[in-house]
Amino acid sequence: MTLLRLMLRNTIRRPVRLTLTIGGLAMVVLAFGLLRLTLDEWHSGVKAAANNRLITVHAMSDSLQLPLAYKERLAVIPGVQLVHYGNVFGVEYRDAKESFGAFAEQMGTFFETYPEILLSEGERLALLKDRSGCLIGWKLAARFGWKLGDVIPLKGTTHPGNWELVVRGIFHSKNPAIMGEGELYMHWQVANERLKTTAPDRVDQVGWYVATTAPGANPRTVVAAIDATFANSFAETRTEREQAYIAGWVARAGALLDALHWLSGVMNGIAALVLVNALAMAVRERTREYGVMKTLGFQPRHLVALVLGESLLVALGGALVGLALLYPAARIYAVMVAGGKTVGTYEITAETVGLCLGVMVLVGVVAALWPAVRLSRMTTLEGLRHRG
Amino acid sequence: MSQPAMIDPVVSLHNVTKTYSRGGTEVSVLKDLSFVIPAGTFLAIMGPSGSGKSTLLNVMAGIDRPTSGSVVVAGTRLDGLSEGDMARWRARHIGYVFQTYNLIPVLTAAENVELPLALTHLSRRERADHVKTALRLVGLADRMDHYPRQLSGGQEQRVGVARAIVSDPTMILADEPTGNLDRESADDILTLLARLNRELGKTIVMVTHDPRAAERAQMIRHLEKGLLEMPP
Numbered sequence: 001m002t003l004l005r006l007m008l009r010n011t012i013r014r015p016v017r018l019t020l021t022i023g024g025l026a027m028v029v030l031a032f033g034l035l036r037l038t039l040d041e042w043h044s045g046v047k048a049a050a051n052n053r054l055i056t057v058h059a060m061s062d063s064l065q066l067p068l069a070y071k072e073r074l075a076v077i078p079g080v081q082l083v084h085y086g087n088v089f090g091v092e093y094r095d096a097k098e099s100f101g102a103f104a105e106q107m108g109t110f111f112e113t114y115p116e117i118l119l120s121e122g123e124r125l126a127l128l129k130d131r132s133g134c135l136i137g138w139k140l141a142a143r144f145g146w147k148l149g150d151v152i153p154l155k156g157t158t159h160p161g162n163w164e165l166v167v168r169g170i171f172h173s174k175n176p177a178i179m180g181e182g183e184l185y186m187h188w189q190v191a192n193e194r195l196k197t198t199a200p201d202r203v204d205q206v207g208w209y210v211a212t213t214a215p216g217a218n219p220r221t222v223v224a225a226i227d228a229t230f231a232n233s234f235a236e237t238r239t240e241r242e243q244a245y246i247a248g249w250v251a252r253a254g255a256l257l258d259a260l261h262w263l264s265g266v267m268n269g270i271a272a273l274v275l276v277n278a279l280a281m282a283v284r285e286r287t288r289e290y291g292v293m294k295t296l297g298f299q300p301r302h303l304v305a306l307v308l309g310e311s312l313l314v315a316l317g318g319a320l321v322g323l324a325l326l327y328p329a330a331r332i333y334a335v336m337v338a339g340g341k342t343v344g345t346y347e348i349t350a351e352t353v354g355l356c357l358g359v360m361v362l363v364g365v366v367a368a369l370w371p372a373v374r375l376s377r378m379t380t381l382e383g384l385r386h387r388g
Numbered sequence: 389m390s391q392p393a394m395i396d397p398v399v400s401l402h403n404v405t406k407t408y409s410r411g412g413t414e415v416s417v418l419k420d421l422s423f424v425i426p427a428g429t430f431l432a433i434m435g436p437s438g439s440g441k442s443t444l445l446n447v448m449a450g451i452d453r454p455t456s457g458s459v460v461v462a463g464t465r466l467d468g469l470s471e472g473d474m475a476r477w478r479a480r481h482i483g484y485v486f487q488t489y490n491l492i493p494v495l496t497a498a499e500n501v502e503l504p505l506a507l508t509h510l511s512r513r514e515r516a517d518h519v520k521t522a523l524r525l526v527g528l529a530d531r532m533d534h535y536p537r538q539l540s541g542g543q544e545q546r547v548g549v550a551r552a553i554v555s556d557p558t559m560i561l562a563d564e565p566t567g568n569l570d571r572e573s574a575d576d577i578l579t580l581l582a583r584l585n586r587e588l589g590k591t592i593v594m595v596t597h598d599p600r601a602a603e604r605a606q607m608i609r610h611l612e613k614g615l616l617e618m619p620p
């Protein structure tokens with residue numbers, strides 16, 4: 001009890017230094033937390049991807065197109081339950097700055113392929129009935145104030161011409177990391193038909209196939225079977241599980257990821273140095289008191305506990321202040337980084353909180369090491385003779 | 389060792405030497421000291437500055453080790469003990485009073501006095517009782533919640549004495565306990581030490597270079613050039 005009190009009093013003994021130290025640590029925790037949020041956001045896509053969806057694109061580049069004729073050949077490959085396909089549908093709304101993501105999807109298979117989409121039965125049927133209908137995510141609807149029945153005038157880029165699409169459904173997504181809520185989806189057939197007059201050479205082509213595997217089928221086997229089917233064809237395919245596909249996309253930003261990981265390491269190093277410095281100063285100032293305590297019969301472990309406790313208290317103080325700042329900062333950050341285009345969730349997960357706390361505990365322990373060693377080695381007489 | 393006819397010595401030193409090597413030359417601080425201090429004695433050790441008084445006291449307190457010779461205090465041979473065992477032994481047997489009080493500035497008078505009790509298994513209540521008793525004994529029961537900076541030098545030293553006796557050690561060692569005090573405060577402290585010796589039977593060894601302080605002890609010994617001499 002007395003020792004606990006002594007530890008607490010020692011911790012708050014130099015209020016200015018304590019404030020600066022906690023402030024410094026909090027800044028590091030804040031920066032570290034925001035970095036984690038960014039990394040989390042990228043990785044959540046990978047984690048949330050369905051394992052039974054296979055994405056097939058052109059082997060040379062996923063910007064090249066595949067023939068529609070592959071549809072039938074895909075459907076008969078063992079383990080394939082459903083074949084869906086789609087294209088990018090590039091559009092401009094009002095002016096180029098206000099663009100958003102749009103896709104032409106085979107609506108007959110769309111909902112079965114993406115059970116993440118939450119849509120009322122009435123809206124789903126209305127969309128399927130109306131060839132000029134489209135489906136939009138609620139965030140896109142909110143962004144432009146669109147309601148059901150509104151007509152959206154668009155200028156096509158990948159699909160030339162003027163388009164007037166009627167909002168037939170506004171959906172939520174069970175998993176915004178995979179199925180975003182800020183995009184527009186229209187009928188693939190309708191987009192394809194218009195190409196017959198505007199760009200005949202691009203008719204009956206698809207940007208990607210999404211094959212859903214049958215329950216019990218091994219996705220890896222099916223992946224291999226698909227690519228084997230189209231080997232030596234005019235357009236060879238590259239098939240990946242959706243998870244791997246998204247992971248590959250994240251991995252392409254690998255250098256940046258590595259840099260960010262290094263950066264988090266460096267930041268924690270800074271935190272440790274900030275704390276080491278403050279702690280070393282404090283312990284040096286109190287050398288004589290530690291000598292007195294040794295004279296009274298206290299063991300090195302008592303003194304180490306005092307210093308370690310103080311170090312952990314300050315580190316946790318920094319972590320708590322940093323986390324308290326992280327919540328409002330994450331909100332601002334999400335708006336700033338996402339810029340309203342693809343709105344990320346930037347949710348502070350329990351894992352991020354745990355990691356921040358864990359890292360600070362580690363920093364607290366590391367920072368206490370050197371003073372602890374010094375105190376253990378110091379003889380009682382050295383302590384008593386110290387003039388600070 | 390113990391002879392029934394004699395009072396058991398609390399301290400017995402045999403052929404104790406202490407040398408420091410400073411820049412290659414050996415400096416002999418304690419030269420072949422042998423003496424005993426019977427239990428219940430109030431001994432003053434006198435001598436000029438640099439004569440080795442503190443070194444001798446620290447050897448008896450187990451916070452310094454002699455270069456050679458044997459030191460037996462409170463029935464324990466100190467030369468064989470590890471640092472940890474020595475600290476445990478010290479907590480049990482030694483109450484130390486410093487010239488500069490050495491109170492912990494962030495703890496109140498009561499908390500400073502309670503500090504050594506953190507090493508005991510006493511309950512919270514028992515600790516509080518001990519602290520109160522010790523502070524009452526030194527006449528500071530009304531200053532329990534004062535921090536050291538709120539006390540005068542004499543009061544600080546009385547807290548220092550309370551801290552030294554609170555765990556009821558076998559012996560009190562005091563290194564120039566009045567060295568930083570004015571005459572009046574010094575007299576208070578000396579009266580207090582004499583009372584602890586007389587009323588509680590505490591063995592006290594006090595180092596001082598002040599003859600007036602030494603006079604308050606039962607016995608005075610002079611340390612000169614590393615040798616202990618009886619007063620003329």
Ligand SMILES: Nc1ncnc2c1ncn2[C@@H]1O[C@H](COP(=O)(O)OP(=O)(O)O)[C@@H](O)[C@H]1O
Nearest residue numbers: 408410417435436437438439440441442443444
């Ligand atoms: N760690 C040390 N290294 C070298 N010399 C020391 C050390 N400690 C004490 N001395 C020397 O030992 C002598 C006795 O010191 P001390 O016991 O403090 O004397 P006193 O208390 O009588 O003034 C002094 O000359 C001092 O300089």
Ligand SMILES: [Mg+2]
Nearest residue numbers: 441442443563
């Ligand atoms: Mg001295």
